Amino acid sequence: MLKKSGSSAYTTVKTVTTDSTGKLKTTTTANAAGTWRWHFAGTGTTSSATAAGDGGALK
Numbered sequence: 001m002l003k004k005s006g007s008s009a010y011t012t013v014k015t016v017t018t019d020s021t022g023k024l025k026t027t028t029t030a031n032a033a034g035t036w037r038w039h040f041a042g043t044g045t046t047s048s049a050t051a052a053g054d055g056g057a058l059k
Contacts, residue, residue, distance in 0.1 A: 003053070004034040033057045 001010040013036075016026040030036075035053040042048030 001037050001039050002032060002034050003037075004032045007034065010035075010037070010039075030056055030058060 002013045003010045014026065014028050016024060018024045033056060035055050037053035038049075038051040040046075040049045
């Protein structure tokens, strides 16, 4: 998720799924400065979780 600089809301940048063993791997290219974070929506057996976020600037 990305909250662009000057914005108050996060938007979804990419949706990913795990492989058959539950592993997750992905990449994305930053196209805006702001705060990036992971969000896991949860499942029937696992609670949702949201990372704190990490700021990024573009050159």
